[in-house]
Amino acid sequence: MNYKNFPMVPRVIFGRDSFSQLNDIIAPKRLNIKAPFIYLIDDVFKNNTWLISRIHLSYDDKIIYISANEEPKTSQVDALVEDIILKTKERPSGIIGIGGGTLLDLAKAVSIMLTNQGETKDYQGWDLVKNPAIYHVGVPTISGTGAEVSRTTVLTGPEKKLGINSDYTPFDQVILDPELTKSTPKNQWFYTGMDCYIHCIESLNGTYLNAFSQSYGEKAFDLCKEVFLENNSSEKDLQDKLMMASWHGGMSIAYSQVGVAHAMSYGLSYLLGTKHGIGNCIVFNHLEEFYPEGVKLFKEMVSKHNIEIPQGICTNLSDNEFDVLIKISLSLEPLWENALGKNWKTIATPKKLKELYKKM
Structure with missing residues (x-):
């Protein structure tokens, strides 16, 4: 019998206000000053200074605000990847997803598609990803989906709704700060x-x-x-x-x-x-x-x-x-x-x- 040899999230930090340690955690992962960190953040936090003020951008780091009103789509991932490639001089040092399941799934998918050729829809299924994703961090701001720990990123494609299930999908780092969930409707x-x-x-x-x-x-x-x-x-x-x-x-x-x-x-x-x-x-x-x-x-x-x-x-x-x-x-x-x-x-x-x- 073949048993599944699943990857785990290798690093996780838990505790109230642990989000404040994000910058210290990712700093050693910066490849060089031209390789930015890209933050994908739920746009409900756009004017939330309590959260945004704790993100310290350096060099060419960028924040991309994304609406979570719709489920994540393969076409959306393709557009994000293209945008990141066009606007950055080098492959990013990492992708940081901040939000609920939609944002976490997008962060996982984007980090995979930055190192794998073709369209995102081609990777919907089990173990189709060939190359390791770039460094990616998950910061859930709502609890329940399990997207912060799973080896899948659930996406709606042109023909199906199905995850990219792979050993390269799980986050390299997760920050579990319960305080970030306090404003959830x-x-x-x-x-x-x-x-x-x-x-x-x-x-x-x-x-x-x-x-x-x-x-x-x-x-x-x-x-x-x-x-x-x-x-x-x-x-x-x-x-x-x-x-x-x-x-x-x-x-x-x-x-x-x-x-x-x-x-x-x-x-x-x-x-x-x-x-x-x-x-x-x-x-x-x-x-x-x-x-x-x-x-x-x-x-x-x-x-x-x-x-x-x-x-x-x-x-x-x-x-x-x-x-x-x-x-x-x-x-x-x-x-x-x-x-x-x-x-x-x-x-x-x-x-x-x-x-x-x-x-x-």
């Missing part, structure tokens, strides 16, 4: 936190489960329950715990896989542009037959925090559009096999998926 906090919770449920109930993924998944699951169901933690403790839940949830799926909710939400994202966290919630709300206990707990969390899960987003879709949803979803074969086993195609039929999508 409540709905976004919940949807992204549920991405982590759903990672746990899909990993812990999957056929790929093993002691490695189980140990991380169980810890993340317990932390999610503390954050979203209990009332005995301070705001700071909640921020710390959710950041750790995100990390552990990402580690859990690194050595197993996600399942039905992610497979089906990829379809929603590709066709309708539904944001990943919301998409997972919309789908998971209807998956009692696959994850009965997980969905029951999820609905308790939704009720406790007075969250409105969008309804009826598939109501007016045509048969052709349903076919696209189903095709994208069923193309994610490892997810379905983890969820349902080797004979998953007898359960996850196009007819079955159409019935589920029509409920959403």
Whole structure:
């Protein structure tokens, strides 16, 4: 049997105000004064002096502000890479992604495409990247996606929504500063936190489960329950715990896989542009037959925090559009096999998926 030999994030710093150490951390990685650091930052922080003032640009370093209103696209990565190549004298010393899952995925993808030829869409899949990425740093400002720890960068391409899954994808350095999550809007906090919770449920109930993924998944699951169901933690403790839940949830799926909710939400994202966290919630709300206990707990969390899960987003879709949803979803074969086993195609039929999508 061939066991997966997965890379880990080699360096991680955790703690409130650890973001202030960013400059000291990256300084030794500067190749020369003509090789800049490129900061990809969520544009919600454009006028946030509390955060931006702690970034010290030197030489030709640049900040590129990017909207996270849409899911990251392969074409967006290509445009960023071209822009960076045209505007820098030498290959950058590194890429620093600051934001949620969208910005972290873009940072990982850009760092890969600066050293690999062709278009980003050519690398959507498993182990297609040939050359190591340039040095890249992840600084999450919201907790839940696990993008800070995973070996994938999820992108919507012209034909599919699929990650660049490779040993060169994980960050070289991650800075986990819970204080950076303090201004997250409540709905976004919940949807992204549920991405982590759903990672746990899909990993812990999957056929790929093993002691490695189980140990991380169980810890993340317990932390999610503390954050979203209990009332005995301070705001700071909640921020710390959710950041750790995100990390552990990402580690859990690194050595197993996600399942039905992610497979089906990829379809929603590709066709309708539904944001990943919301998409997972919309789908998971209807998956009692696959994850009965997980969905029951999820609905308790939704009720406790007075969250409105969008309804009826598939109501007016045509048969052709349903076919696209189903095709994208069923193309994610490892997810379905983890969820349902080797004979998953007898359960996850196009007819079955159409019935589920029509409920959403």
